[in-house]
Amino acid sequence: MVKPLSSDDPLDLAPDADPGLSEPKRQRRIQSIEVGMRVLQALTEQQRPLALKELAALAGMPPGKAHPYLVSFMAAGMVKQSPLTGHYELGPAALQMGLAALQQLDPLTEASQEAAVLATRADLSIALAVWGQLGPTVVRLDEPRYPLHVNLRVGTVMSLFNTITGRVFAAYLPEKMVRTMLEDEHRRVVGGPSADFDAPEIQRLLAEIRASGMGRGLSMPQPGVNTLCAPVFDAAGHLALVMTMIGPHGEFGAEIDSPAGRLLREHAANVSRRLGYVAAQTD
Incomplete structure (x- = not known):
């Protein structure tokens, strides 16, 4: 009420x-x-x-x-x-007013506010990634008081299956889009076609991400660095961007149900709500 x-x-x-x-x-x-x-x-x-x-x-x-x-x-x-x-x-x-409001929304602007607050609250690095021409691309990076030395900066393109950020994109984007990008990435890096998408292990990992609503990686994207990722959705229920939390292995276990994990879920949900997303009701 x-x-x-x-x-x-x-x-x-x-x-x-x-x-x-x-x-x-x-x-x-x-x-x-x-x-x-x-x-x-x-x-x-x-x-x-x-x-x-x-x-x-x-x-x-x-x-x-x-x-x-x-x-x-x-x-x-x-x-x-x-x-x-x-x-x-x-x-x-009311419909016209709502549509006009949605057209004025910028996902990155809305997410940037939450990312800055989250980095301060969690004292961890927070990266925002969107879907770019070459795949998941970092467009903002908020550092904690003591920055973590990782090979990550604004403009970095994340591997689709070799990073947790990329896997979250793969879990929620249309399959055709993911397959096309995976083929392009494999051709650029390795050469030749790729059959990774249909591998049972990959399908299991993607299903786990959808079931928990988050992705978790230990020593990813590099040894000694853990990551936790949460999707952000727009009003149509489409993936708008991915919010990634990054920290050292000894201090950040990247547990989904940890205080840090709950903070990440909270702030990602805040952005989705601002973009007009309404989560499905569960019994």
């Missing part, structure tokens, strides 16, 4: 701070908009048509108070009402 606001006055304006105080002056808010947003938020969270009584309860207000907001939202196209059931759901204007 959406937490109700402290004031029920739809026209109440939040007061400015006392000019004599040293704190910055607070901006005035229109209380009626904040109250009305509880109705839209309830419809957004439920993702299904709702009867007036249920919708009002979820928004934390009586039906008589919720109804005028719904009338105004319907006039603006933000909400529509079924002529058969009388239930309410988000309208075409």
Whole structure:
């Protein structure tokens, strides 16, 4: 349930701070908009048509108070009402607004904020990698207080199957895309075709990544260095980028359920949420 606001006055304006105080002056808010947003938020969270009584309860207000907001939202196209059931759901204007917001989102910008915070909280190196022309490519690297000496920098292209970052990409990207990139990588490095994708061991590793939602590597990408990777998804459920945590073997065990692992999962989920991704509900 959406937490109700402290004031029920739809026209109440939040007061400015006392000019004599040293704190910055607070901006005035229109209380009626904040109250009305509880109705839209309830419809957004439920993702299904709702009867007036249920919708009002979820928004934390009586039906008589919720109804005028719904009338105004319907006039603006933000909400529509079924002529058969009388239930309410988000309208075409809400869809247009959501699509416009998604088009303005930049995955790297959103992830960079989280990566910087995560590097500080975990005191470990955090790399962001996107899918580039040559494969998984590092586009940001946040170092801890005492940087780890690894052969990794912005612009580094990660091997598709010989790094955990690459395997996470392989686990979530379309198979055709992965096969094509694997063939190109094998041809550049070794020469000739590659049958690695169909190897039972590789398929098992990719399945484990999908099952746990993260990838773990010991002494990868180099001896004495452990890595833990988490995928970030966009609003369509497609892989947007991979967030990788890197640390020395003696201090960082790269356990998925460790405090560091939970931090990585939390921040990766934060980015996915900002990009509009809604995780599937589990029983």
